[in-house]
Amino acid sequence: MNMSFYVGALGANASQKKMDVISNNLANINNNGFKPKNAIFSELINYNLNDSPEAKTELQAGAGTTVVRTNTEYGTAAFTTTGQPNDYAIGTSNAFFKLMDPKSGEISYTRNGHFHAGEFPDGKFYLLTESGKHVLDEKGEKMLADDTALKVIEEAAKAGEGSGAKSSTTGDTEEKKQKIGVYTMTYPSRLVSKGDNEFAIRAGDTKNVESLVEKPVLETGTLEASGTDMAKEMTRLIESQRAFTYALKMVQTSDEVEGTINQLRG
Incomplete structure (x- = not known):
């Protein structure tokens, strides 16, 4: 049960970081030569398995997601x-x-x-x-x-x-x-x-x-001009907001289940 709390919290944190990146892109929509960034996610279990055996990763066992890096798009804008x-x-x-x-x-x-x-x-x-x-x-x-x-x-x-x-x-x-x-x-x-x-x-x-x-x-x-695409960023923003909501819902559901179990034990 504690793992469900942890996975939900990780998901909410990762979604928040993605929204921060999107907010930065939108804030620079009128800045000449600005190059937008994109948050790249990775499942923690794959992140750990693909790392070296001696590396101290963010999670030694279990699941969840994290933002591993932010890519900058250096293409040509208008x-x-x-x-x-x-x-x-x-x-x-x-x-x-x-x-x-x-x-x-x-x-x-x-x-x-x-x-x-x-x-x-x-x-x-x-x-x-x-x-x-x-x-x-x-x-x-x-x-x-x-x-x-x-x-x-x-x-x-x-x-x-x-x-x-x-x-x-x-x-x-x-x-x-x-x-x-x-x-x-x-x-x-x-x-x-x-x-x-x-x-x-x-x-x-x-x-x-x-x-x-x-x-x-x-x-x-x-x-x-700025490379920020308003339509693309708004789509990403909606996706991130929904993912953030679902992650918090997972934490809330886990809390309710934990509370029910404690009541039965009492």
Whole structure:
């Protein structure tokens, strides 16, 4: 009888975790480049049998279910035209923009191509994310901002300086040679979510190596919409709610049976 309590509680807990994942997907339905997640379930008895003999699993004997992982779907979503020169959208699945934190040098990846021009102490305007991280080019170097946006900002900053205000041809030449980098991974499913639509290679994962996509599908002046499918998520939400209700009903029924047995014993 105690096992029925346990199985019911496990089922309710797993359903709650799935609803948490669905809630997160729905909350990010308007965030550019967001990639939805899906909770993957496993029966505990199979989970234990398939593990190594010496492993300490969540349940040594019995039944029930648990969420073993959450998969992220890195497919391509719909595109939205913005007309902004510093907006980019990747039309290739399992591909990402490469980012670098200017303070820590930490590398991360994203599919959110909503970038802007930011001025740094060296006098150049670099392509930055909304959180202030550098966007890297195909060589892994900091990407300069779009030429047209750069000139508009420079002209506004240098207005009234007279003949001394000259454009940097070196910077223009360097910028024209640059191409925004699009990268993929050996195992995209192993990427760790860092928040803000950013992902990173798990520490110590030497097999998950990045590689440059030679000819990516890349659109300028366009953003990739959120990958959340409202109809699909609402269907999953209804399934999870019903599973949660049935699991609690199992706990309630077990409690009633246990109470009846105790009354008979008395």
